[in-house]
Amino acid sequence: MGASLRDVARLAGVSVKTVSNVVNGYAHVSPATRAKVEHALSQLDYRPNLSARNLRQGRTGVIALALPELDAPYFAELSRFIIDAAAEVGWLVIIEQTGGSLDRERQVLDGVRRHRVDGLILSPIAIGADELAARTDDTALVLLGERIHGGPADHVAVDNVRAARDVTDHLIGLGRGRIAALGAQDNSISGTAPPRLAGYRESLAAHALPETVAKVERYRRAEGAAAMAALLEARPDAVFCFNDLLALGAMRTILAAGLRIPQDIAVAGFDDIEDGRFSTPTLTTVAPDKAQLAGIAVDLLKQRIEGRTDRPPREVHAAYRLMTRESTRGVRPRDAAGDRA
Numbered sequence: 001m002g003a004s005l006r007d008v009a010r011l012a013g014v015s016v017k018t019v020s021n022v023v024n025g026y027a028h029v030s031p032a033t034r035a036k037v038e039h040a041l042s043q044l045d046y047r048p049n050l051s052a053r054n055l056r057q058g059r060t061g062v063i064a065l066a067l068p069e070l071d072a073p074y075f076a077e078l079s080r081f082i083i084d085a086a087a088e089v090g091w092l093v094i095i096e097q098t099g100g101s102l103d104r105e106r107q108v109l110d111g112v113r114r115h116r117v118d119g120l121i122l123s124p125i126a127i128g129a130d131e132l133a134a135r136t137d138d139t140a141l142v143l144l145g146e147r148i149h150g151g152p153a154d155h156v157a158v159d160n161v162r163a164a165r166d167v168t169d170h171l172i173g174l175g176r177g178r179i180a181a182l183g184a185q186d187n188s189i190s191g192t193a194p195p196r197l198a199g200y201r202e203s204l205a206a207h208a209l210p211e212t213v214a215k216v217e218r219y220r221r222a223e224g225a226a227a228m229a230a231l232l233e234a235r236p237d238a239v240f241c242f243n244d245l246l247a248l249g250a251m252r253t254i255l256a257a258g259l260r261i262p263q264d265i266a267v268a269g270f271d272d273i274e275d276g277r278f279s280t281p282t283l284t285t286v287a288p289d290k291a292q293l294a295g296i297a298v299d300l301l302k303q304r305i306e307g308r309t310d311r312p313p314r315e316v317h318a319a320y321r322l323m324t325r326e327s328t329r330g331v332r333p334r335d336a337a338g339d340r341a
Contacts, residue, residue: 003044012040063301064117066096066108068125072219073273074243075123078144081294082121089302091118100125109135119301124148140304142297146191149315154300156293156316160192163286164199166322167240167268170284172207174328176238176266179204180212182227182250183219183242192219196242196270212236216246224249232257237265238328244269244276244285251279251327266328277339281326293318 005023009016014037021029022037023046029037040046065082067075083093094117098104105127108120119140124132129151132141143155171179181200185193197213204211212234216223224246231239232253241247247269254265261267261281269276269285276283296316321341 003046005046008037008040008044008046011044012036060116060118061090062092062094062117063119063121064094064096064108066098066105066120066122068098068100068123070095070097073245073275074271077273078290078294081290082297085291085294085298089298091298098125102126106131109137118305121297121301140301142301142304144293144297146195148191150313152313154304154314154316156296156300156318158286158288158293158320159317160195161199161202163270163320163322164196164240164242165203166199167270167284167286168200168203170322170324171238171240171266171268171328172203172209174238174262174266177209178212178234178236179209179238179240180214180231180234180236181240181242182214182216182224182231183246184213184215185217186215193242200240219243219246221245221249221252225253228253229257232259238262239265239267241267241269244271244273244283247283247285247327248275248279251281251283262326262328262330268328272323276325279327281331284325284328285323287321287323289319289321 005016005019009019012019014033018029018033019037019040022034023041063086065079067079069075070079079095086093096104096108098108105122105124108122109127109132117139119142121142121144123144124147125145127147129148132148133152141153143151143153144157146157146160149155149157168179179200181197183193184197201211212231214227214231216227219242224241226249227246228239228250239250241250247267251261251267254261254267259265267283269283272285272287276285296318300314300316323339323341325339
């Protein structure tokens, strides 16, 4: 059995209520008393009983995270940051994979109450804002991704239009004038393609450059490789891929055709997955601040769970950086091993 509040109180020479006030972070404890209690907590290696605390508050201490594809590197990396951020506030996370299916997303939303989770972080692909607004379940909800903006729940994402414009501006700044976009979709219900295509087009329009757009069904390596093979006929000197998996596939096709990266074709991606940092050449990409994005999502959910529901749904942008690597700037002896923001 671990130490109890009573054990800590006895060692510190204070009341159990005072120990509880310190453990729960209440301000009305004198510095000297707080120091005594914290010393006793440390000596006894006290660990709060989160389960008991949650039960007293009518909560489970468990949240759900629902993502489209758990084997997609971006979502795998983001999951880790969300789990870490949740752990800091004493939450456990259960993870659901929706596959981007409307039925699965509905099942997740309908099942959060039955599973007795305190809140849900959802990255929707298929469900729309109107359907979310009509839900009667009052379980706290935070949205990720580009599918729903200005909807019925708090939402956190990066500014995809601006980030795509920054990537395209970077390629133009390198002297590239035939820049292709790889990743448009005919039925882009996910919301990812439209803002990235918009940013690409804004940059080209500002410099009076022509556009070349290649479409894909899914954001996978094989799709990027196939789309790049078709693009080679247009002879681009640069390609902006709408995620890193597409870019990795595109680079394979370019190199297999006997062309050089970046001398013949510069390549840029989006997401900054670990694979791109170790590819040959290393991949220039937009790097969303995944840790910040996860922290914001968890904090927004925490506020809703704690009953701070008087605010309207909020739209929050997480930070990002453009990481320029060998696939656009080439290998330079003095910085070949590093990234440049």
